[in-house]
Amino acid sequence: MTAATGTSEGVYFPVRAKFPWGQFIQAAVVIVIVGWVIVSFVISGVFDFATVARYLFGPQIWAGLWGTVSLATLSTAIALVLGTLVALMRISNNRVLSGVAAAYVFFFRGTPMLVQLLIWFYAIPRMIGQVRIGIPFTDVVWVDQPASIFFTPFVAGLFALSLAETGYMAEVVRSGILGVDQGQRDAATALGLPRRKITTQIVLVQAFRIILPSAGNQDIMMIKNTSLAYTIGYMELLLTVSRIYYSNFKYLELLLVAAFWYLVLTALITFLQQFLERRFPAR
Known part of the structure; x- marks a missing residue:
């Protein structure tokens, strides 16, 4: 994002907002960890997802x-x-x-x-x-x-x-x-x-x-x-x-x-x- 600031002489200088690198890195770390947990859960082989699907909406x-x-x-x-x-x-x-x-x-x-x-x-x-x-x-x-x-x-x-x-x-x-x-x-x-x-x-x-x-x-x-x-x-x-x-x-x-x-x-x-x-x- 950019913004303009003015001086008493009427000269404007663009001001650029700093990219929020800290927030970006934190979000990326959380996404990676959550994704790793979900993928590990799915590929673990502990759960038979066909059985889960069979009973999920059963009477x-x-x-x-x-x-x-x-x-x-x-x-x-x-x-x-x-x-x-x-x-x-x-x-x-x-x-x-x-x-x-x-x-x-x-x-x-x-x-x-x-x-x-x-x-x-x-x-x-x-x-x-x-x-x-x-x-x-x-x-x-x-x-x-x-x-x-x-x-x-x-x-x-x-x-x-x-x-x-x-x-x-x-x-x-x-x-x-x-x-x-x-x-x-x-x-x-x-x-x-x-x-x-x-x-x-x-x-x-x-x-x-x-x-x-x-x-x-x-x-x-x-x-x-x-x-x-x-x-x-x-x-x-x-x-x-x-x-x-x-x-x-x-x-x-x-x-x-x-x-x-x-x-x-x-x-x-x-x-x-x-x-x-x-x-x-x-x-």
Whole structure:
């Protein structure tokens, strides 16, 4: 690039920008390293790419993918609602509500999600025992079944992942609420607006804009956390590919298929997150 500079006498001298050799060399080094890694991966012979192509869009993989997406989407949606309630409890002036919310966050963030999943699937049905639904004090009974019938792998996974994620989402929402300028609350209070309207129409609206990046990250984490439901027999992506490679012993190829679809889901969520951030920027 060239530019012209002037002097008091009106004489102009062209100014040439220096070529960014440092940036060029850095980019070239990165490209070479990445290219070497990709080529080494392809020509290593460890993966049978014909098997990968065979199963990549197979009906079994689609079924497992649907299991992953449905469980992750529902769990994240429930966690966002419950996390908002827990966050509001944490910032409440009521010490009982604040203490209970803090204990909830501490417990569900402090214990592994896998442990919670196993408890919901194996322990909770035994604690409940028999489920009886009918008209009290009469012989009319509509449902009289063991609780284990109702706690299917999907139900147990939904409870476990939703409640565990609520602990994380509560802190995300609380950080967004605290990020809203206190002056706006004071101004709304001075105008005589009720506390509920201040919270729902002023604070939370802006808080959700602030937490969009963090909420997107939590959604991505939830996509990967659904793989934990593998341990209780829920038919998600990882269990699907594992059942296939147990029959054909193509372990690495099927794991590569799973990794590909996890990356695709992550890319889609990232795209949606960036779209929402542009559509609803933090103010």
